[in-house]
Amino acid sequence: MQKIIFITGGAGFIGSHVVRLFVNKYSDYQIVNIDKLTYAGNLENLKDIENKENYIFEKVDITDEKAIFDLFAKYKPAGIIHLAAESHVDRSITNPSEFILTNIVGTTNLLNAAKKTWNNDFLNKIFYHISTDEVYGSLNDEGFFTETTPYSPRSPYSASKASSDMLVRAYFHTYGLPILISNCSNNYGPNQFPEKLIPLIINNIKNMKPIPVYGTGCNVRDWLFVIDHANAIDLIFHKGIIGETYNIGGNNEWKNIDIVKTVCRIMDTRLNRESGTSENLINFVKDRAGHDLRYAIDSSKLQNNLGWTPSLSFEEGIKLTIDWYLNNLEWLNNVVSGNYQKYYQDMYEK
Ligand code: NAD
Numbered sequence: 559m560q561k562i563i564f565i566t567g568g569a570g571f572i573g574s575h576v577v578r579l580f581v582n583k584y585s586d587y588q589i590v591n592i593d594k595l596t597y598a599g600n601l602e603n604l605k606d607i608e609n610k611e612n613y614i615f616e617k618v619d620i621t622d623e624k625a626i627f628d629l630f631a632k633y634k635p636a637g638i639i640h641l642a643a644e645s646h647v648d649r650s651i652t653n654p655s656e657f658i659l660t661n662i663v664g665t666t667n668l669l670n671a672a673k674k675t676w677n678n679d680f681l682n683k684i685f686y687h688i689s690t691d692e693v694y695g696s697l698n699d700e701g702f703f704t705e706t707t708p709y710s711p712r713s714p715y716s717a718s719k720a721s722s723d724m725l726v727r728a729y730f731h732t733y734g735l736p737i738l739i740s741n742c743s744n745n746y747g748p749n750q751f752p753e754k755l756i757p758l759i760i761n762n763i764k765n766m767k768p769i770p771v772y773g774t775g776c777n778v779r780d781w782l783f784v785i786d787h788a789n790a791i792d793l794i795f796h797k798g799i800i801g802e803t804y805n806i807g808g809n810n811e812w813k814n815i816d817i818v819k820t821v822c823r824i825m826d827t828r829l830n831r832e833s834g835t836s837e838n839l840i841n842f843v844k845d846r847a848g849h850d851l852r853y854a855i856d857s858s859k860l861q862n863n864l865g866w867t868p869s870l871s872f873e874e875g876i877k878l879t880i881d882w883y884l885n886n887l888e889w890l891n892n893v894v895s896g897n898y899q900k901y902y903q904d905m906y907e908k
């Protein structure tokens with residue numbers, strides 16, 4: 559019998575890569591993608607696997623408690639990989655409440671539904687919660703986040719993710735729910751919504767629009783190629799020790815301004831533009847409120863205990879990413895114009 563695995567947020571950026579990996583790799587799993595299809599959810603991301611026999615899509619909002627309980631009753635999943643979330647810091651600054659609802663209440667609904675469905679029979683069950691390094695707060699020039707770094711979230715987004723992590727841990731300690739958590743650094747790669755730094759600047763450079771760099775551009779992020787994150791999730795789901803947390807990161811720190819200049823240089827070459835054309839688009843703008851200075855992950859636990867390593871250098875990954883966007887301009891234009899939401903209606907509502 560096929561094992562049923564729920565993946566929430568599977569139409570989003572990271573979720574779509576996780577769904578693809580699991581659907582293609584595990585024919586003995588039935589993958590149920592649960593996604594509300596917010597502005598960030600895009601079924602076009604999954605066109606290549608949507609007709610596979612071991613894939614099912616359920617358009618459900620995780621904040622809808624009854625709908626979530628019904629789904630658990632219908633499928634009785636053995637595992638949940640939970641990625642659905644509001645994920646963009648700038649949106650959390652303008653509308654924190656939506657983040658509280660989806661990231662905290664939505665996660666709690668899933669925890670309650672899993673607890674009820676499994677009814678203390680936790681053998682071969684897993685509730686795997688996908689989180690972010692932003693829960694640890696902001697670093698100065700030195701040091702790294704480890705799994706034991708105290709939580710110190712500083713944006714509504716990171717505070718809502720920290721709360722959900724704490725709830726997941728509380729269900730492990732209180733009810734014995736078999737949980738796993740991973741906290742990953744900034745992801746980049748194909749299918750990322752162009753509100754996040756890297757796809758936003760690729761899109762702007764392509765269209766000769768100003769590149770907004772917050773503050774001085776000296777904030778530092780630790781970037782990981784999305785497929786390396788998906789591979790880490792696969793490994794942790796299958797080999798992780800129940801109750802444990804794993805940090806995931808590429809040991810790949812960049813100042814924002816250096817990332818921007820790197821993308822500018824590659825784009826000039828790819829678009830046959832005179833060298834320096836794209837850099838001229840750089841526009842320093844007002845800083846983000848409460849902008850965290852630096853994130854840097856120590857992923858040695860994952861590397862030493864489970865044998866994970868990133869497969870790509872940043873130089874390789876960023877070129878692959880830029881080429882993917884330039885070869886998928888229709889995807890990009892659909893996303894920017896909101897047209898991709900029509901894809902769902904055409905696919906599922908006609
Ligand atoms: P994303 O914004 O691209 O996708 C989120 C997905 O969740 C979308 O498909 C959206 O439709 C769905 N969703 C949102 N609210 C929902 C709801 N109420 N019910 C059902 N579905 C809902 O996000 P992402 O960048 O792919 O991030 C996925 C997960 O990974 C998030 O939990 C995020 O916190 C975490 N994470 C992201 C990064 C990163 O760099 N992007 C890094 C570390 C961790």
Ligand code: TYD
Pocket residue numbers: 647648744753754755756758770771772777778779814846
């Ligand atoms: P982002 O991709 O939003 O990820 P996060 O805030 O979760 O790290 O932003 C990455 C960095 O780039 C962050 O320091 C904010 C900065 N940034 C800009 O300078 N300009 C932009 O237009 C955006 C979206 C981000």
